[in-house]
Amino acid sequence: MPPPRKHLFICTDTDCAPKRGSKETYGAFLEALKARDLVDEVWVNATNCLDGCGFGPNLVVYPDGVFYYGVRPDDVEEIVESHLVGGRVVERLTTYGE
Amino acid sequence: MPPPRKHLFICTDTDCAPKRGSKETYGAFLEALKARDLVDEVWVNATNCLDGCGFGPNLVVYPDGVFYYGVRPDDVEEIVESHLVGGRVVERLTTYGE
Numbered sequence: 001m002p003p004p005r006k007h008l009f010i011c012t013d014t015d016c017a018p019k020r021g022s023k024e025t026y027g028a029f030l031e032a033l034k035a036r037d038l039v040d041e042v043w044v045n046a047t048n049c050l051d052g053c054g055f056g057p058n059l060v061v062y063p064d065g066v067f068y069y070g071v072r073p074d075d076v077e078e079i080v081e082s083h084l085v086g087g088r089v090v091e092r093l094t095t096y097g098e
Numbered sequence: 099m100p101p102p103r104k105h106l107f108i109c110t111d112t113d114c115a116p117k118r119g120s121k122e123t124y125g126a127f128l129e130a131l132k133a134r135d136l137v138d139e140v141w142v143n144a145t146n147c148l149d150g151c152g153f154g155p156n157l158v159v160y161p162d163g164v165f166y167y168g169v170r171p172d173d174v175e176e177i178v179e180s181h182l183v184g185g186r187v188v189e190r191l192t193t194y195g196e
Binding site for chain 2: 062
C-alpha cells in the first residue's frame with residue numbers, strides 16, 4: 001500500500017502530553033483535515049513520547065521529518081494550510097524548547 | 099532538531115494489535131536497536147491504528163514511507179539488518195493482507 005502524502009504523528013499518551021493539551025491538538029488536526037476532505041491523503045496518528053516532554057504538544061510530519069513543538073489547537077489551521085496543503089514549513093513552531 | 103535517520107511507528111494500542119502480538123514485536127525492535135547502539139539514529143514509537151487491523155502487527159518506516167504487515171518478533175532482526183541498517187526493503191513483509 002502506498003504511504004499517505006503526509007503522515008503526522010503527535011505525542012498523546014505519556015504522563016505529560018495530555019496535561020499539556022495534546023489530545024485537544026490531536027482532535028483539532030482530525031477536525032481540520034476532515035473539514036477539508038483530506039483524511040485519505042493526510043493521516044494523523046497518536047504516538048508515545050517524541051522527546052521534548054516539557055514543551056509539548058509535540059509532533060512530527062513525515063516524509064518531511066519536520067518536528068513541531070508546543071502546538072496548541074490555535075496553531076493547527078496554520079500548520080494544515082501552510083505545511084500540509086501548501087508545503088511551507090511553519091518555522092516559528094520548529095524551535096526545540098519552550 | 100533534526101529527525102532521526104529512520105523513524106519506525108508500530109501500531110500497539112488498538113483492541114486488535116496487542117492480541118496479535120504487537121507489543122512483543124515493538125519490544126523486539128527496541129532490544130535489537132539497543133543491542134546495536136542505534137537508538138539515537140533509529141527511533142521506534144508505538145502508535146494507534148495504521149489500518150490493516152486484521153493482519154498486524156503493522157508498522158511504517160519513515161522517511162521511506164514503507165509499510166510492513168504481520169511483523170512477528172522473529173522478523174525483527176531481518177528488518178533491522180536489511181532495511182534499517184542496509185537500506186534494503188524486506189519485500190516479503192510489504193503485502194497488504196494476510
